[in-house]
Amino acid sequence: MHSSEQIPHPVIRRLPKYLVHVQELREEGVEWASSQEIADALGLTSSTVRQDLSHMDLRGISKKGYETSQLEAVLRQILGADIMHHVVIIGAGHLGRALAEHGAFARRGFEICGLFDRDEDLIGKSFGNAEVMSIHELAEQAGKVKIDIGIIAVPSSAAQNVAEMLVEAGVKAILNLAYKHIQVPSNVTVVDARIMESLQELAYALGKKGKAVN
Amino acid sequence: MHSSEQIPHPVIRRLPKYLVHVQELREEGVEWASSQEIADALGLTSSTVRQDLSHMDLRGISKKGYETSQLEAVLRQILGADIMHHVVIIGAGHLGRALAEHGAFARRGFEICGLFDRDEDLIGKSFGNAEVMSIHELAEQAGKVKIDIGIIAVPSSAAQNVAEMLVEAGVKAILNLAYKHIQVPSNVTVVDARIMESLQELAYALGKKGKAVN
DNA sequence: AAGGTTTTGTCAAAAATTTATCAATACATT
DNA sequence: AATGTATTGATAAATTTTTGACAAAACCTT
Incomplete structure (x- = not known):
C-alpha cells in the first residue's frame, strides 16, 4: 500500500470518478463517506472501492468511512490537480x-x-x-x-x-x-x-x- | 467462437481500432493483414489480435493472414457502422x-x-x-x-x-x-x-x- | 464501561484478460 | 510433388482484476 508503488491502470481510470464525487460531497457539507456509499454512487462494489483506496496514503475509520476532505486532497495530489x-x-x-x-x-x-x-x-x-x-x-x-x-x-x-x-x-x-x-x-x-x-x-x-x- | 455469443468488453473497446486500421489498409490496396502486422500497428500482441478476432465470423488463412475487405465488413457489421x-x-x-x-x-x-x-x-x-x-x-x-x-x-x-x-x-x-x-x-x-x-x-x-x- | 453494530483493511478466492506455445495448415519454392 | 516456412486457431499458462469473507477497529447506546 502507500503511494510510492505502482497503481494498477484500472484503478487510475477510476480515480477521477472518485474525485468528482467526493468533491461534490464535500461541497455539500458531507464530511464522511463510506466505501459502500461511494460504490453505490459510482456503480462499483464496496470491495473495489476499498481496494482502490488502499493504494493511497489515507486511512478510513471504522463505522464512519473516509473523510471527504482528506480523500479529496489525496486524490487531487495523485491526479496532479493541484499543480498547473x-x-x-x-x-x-x-x-x-x-x-x-x-x-x-x-x-x-x-x-x-x-x-x-x-x-x-x-x-x-x-x-x-x-x-x-x-x-x-x-x-x-x-x-x-x-x-x-x-x-x-x-x-x-x-x-x-x-x-x-x-x-x-x-x-x-x-x-x-x-x-x-x-x-x-x-x-x-x-x-x-x-x-x-x-x-x-x-x-x-x-x-x-x-x-x-x- | 462465432458472433452469437457475448464478446468481452475489452475486446469491444479494441474493435473500433481494428476497424480504422483495416479500413486504411484496404484503402491503400493492401489485401491481406497478419495478426502480427495489426498488432504492431496498434500496440498489441499478435496473440491478443487472434484471440479477439476469434470472436468474430471470419477465418484467417495460414501464411497470409486476414483478408482486409472481409475483416472490415465483419467489423462494420458488429459495430453497426452500416446502419444509420x-x-x-x-x-x-x-x-x-x-x-x-x-x-x-x-x-x-x-x-x-x-x-x-x-x-x-x-x-x-x-x-x-x-x-x-x-x-x-x-x-x-x-x-x-x-x-x-x-x-x-x-x-x-x-x-x-x-x-x-x-x-x-x-x-x-x-x-x-x-x-x-x-x-x-x-x-x-x-x-x-x-x-x-x-x-x-x-x-x-x-x-x-x-x-x-x- | 460494557456490549452491540457498522465499516474498515487485508487476505484469499474467483473471475476475467492477456500472453505463450505449438500442432495443423496452406502457401511458396524448387 | 516434395520440402520448407510463415501464420493461423486452439489450448493452456500466466497475469491481472474483481469480488468475497472476516477479524480488528472504532463508534454509539445504554
Missing part, C-alpha cells in the same frame, strides 16, 4: 476551438498555453484565451514554456504527423482525440479519448440488445 | 456545437437528428445541419423519430437531470461527456468519454514519471 499543467492544442477546428473555449480546464489544473493550426487563415484569431499560432511555431513555443501535455485535435490523416511534432518538441504526454492509433516512443504516454469509438461501442450495445432473446 | 443511428445532442455549448458541426459522424453511421438546449437565446440557431430546439421538445421529437443514442454535453450539474430526460424519452444508449457519473436503469447503456478524466490520467502519468528513479 501547460497544455497545447493542435488543431483549431470545431473540436480544438471548443476545448480552448471550455472554461473548466483552468479550474482543474490545465492551462491552455497554445492553440496551433496549419491553416494560415486561422492564425491570429482568438478562441477563449488562446490565439491561434502556426504549427511551425510549436518548437519555438516549446522553448519558451515547458509543454506538459499536447492534445491532438486534427483529422486522423494528420494525427501521426502531429504526434511526431509533439514528441520532437519534448512533450511527454499526449491526449489523442483523432480517430487513429498513433505511435510514439515508449517514454511518451498516450491516452485516447475518441468520441467516435465510444459511439461505436454504444452502437454495438444497441445491436446486441436488438438481437437479444429476452 | 439517430443521435441527439443535449447541450449546445461549445462542445455540443462542435459535435453538431463535425462532419465525420454521418460517414460512420451516426446522424444528428436533434440538438437541444435549455437556453432560450440559442433556440432556432443552426449548427451544422442541426437547429437548436428547446429541451422541452425532446419528448415530442422522440415521438417523431426513434432516438438511438443521446449525447450528454451539458455542465456536470445538469447531467443527471438530462440523463433522466433521455431515459424517459426511451433512449437506450447514452454517451456521457459530462464530468460526472450518471445513474440510469440497467437496461440503458452508458459510455463515458470524458476529456477531463483523460487529462487527469495523463497528469498522473506525468507525476509518476517525475518521481521515477530511473
Whole structure:
C-alpha cells in the first residue's frame, strides 16, 4: 500500500470518478463517506472501492468511512490537480476551438498555453484565451514554456504527423482525440479519448440488445 | 467462437481500432493483414489480435493472414457502422456545437437528428445541419423519430437531470461527456468519454514519471 | 464501561484478460 | 510433388482484476 508503488491502470481510470464525487460531497457539507456509499454512487462494489483506496496514503475509520476532505486532497495530489499543467492544442477546428473555449480546464489544473493550426487563415484569431499560432511555431513555443501535455485535435490523416511534432518538441504526454492509433516512443504516454469509438461501442450495445432473446 | 455469443468488453473497446486500421489498409490496396502486422500497428500482441478476432465470423488463412475487405465488413457489421443511428445532442455549448458541426459522424453511421438546449437565446440557431430546439421538445421529437443514442454535453450539474430526460424519452444508449457519473436503469447503456478524466490520467502519468528513479 | 453494530483493511478466492506455445495448415519454392 | 516456412486457431499458462469473507477497529447506546 502507500503511494510510492505502482497503481494498477484500472484503478487510475477510476480515480477521477472518485474525485468528482467526493468533491461534490464535500461541497455539500458531507464530511464522511463510506466505501459502500461511494460504490453505490459510482456503480462499483464496496470491495473495489476499498481496494482502490488502499493504494493511497489515507486511512478510513471504522463505522464512519473516509473523510471527504482528506480523500479529496489525496486524490487531487495523485491526479496532479493541484499543480498547473501547460497544455497545447493542435488543431483549431470545431473540436480544438471548443476545448480552448471550455472554461473548466483552468479550474482543474490545465492551462491552455497554445492553440496551433496549419491553416494560415486561422492564425491570429482568438478562441477563449488562446490565439491561434502556426504549427511551425510549436518548437519555438516549446522553448519558451515547458509543454506538459499536447492534445491532438486534427483529422486522423494528420494525427501521426502531429504526434511526431509533439514528441520532437519534448512533450511527454499526449491526449489523442483523432480517430487513429498513433505511435510514439515508449517514454511518451498516450491516452485516447475518441468520441467516435465510444459511439461505436454504444452502437454495438444497441445491436446486441436488438438481437437479444429476452 | 462465432458472433452469437457475448464478446468481452475489452475486446469491444479494441474493435473500433481494428476497424480504422483495416479500413486504411484496404484503402491503400493492401489485401491481406497478419495478426502480427495489426498488432504492431496498434500496440498489441499478435496473440491478443487472434484471440479477439476469434470472436468474430471470419477465418484467417495460414501464411497470409486476414483478408482486409472481409475483416472490415465483419467489423462494420458488429459495430453497426452500416446502419444509420439517430443521435441527439443535449447541450449546445461549445462542445455540443462542435459535435453538431463535425462532419465525420454521418460517414460512420451516426446522424444528428436533434440538438437541444435549455437556453432560450440559442433556440432556432443552426449548427451544422442541426437547429437548436428547446429541451422541452425532446419528448415530442422522440415521438417523431426513434432516438438511438443521446449525447450528454451539458455542465456536470445538469447531467443527471438530462440523463433522466433521455431515459424517459426511451433512449437506450447514452454517451456521457459530462464530468460526472450518471445513474440510469440497467437496461440503458452508458459510455463515458470524458476529456477531463483523460487529462487527469495523463497528469498522473506525468507525476509518476517525475518521481521515477530511473 | 460494557456490549452491540457498522465499516474498515487485508487476505484469499474467483473471475476475467492477456500472453505463450505449438500442432495443423496452406502457401511458396524448387 | 516434395520440402520448407510463415501464420493461423486452439489450448493452456500466466497475469491481472474483481469480488468475497472476516477479524480488528472504532463508534454509539445504554
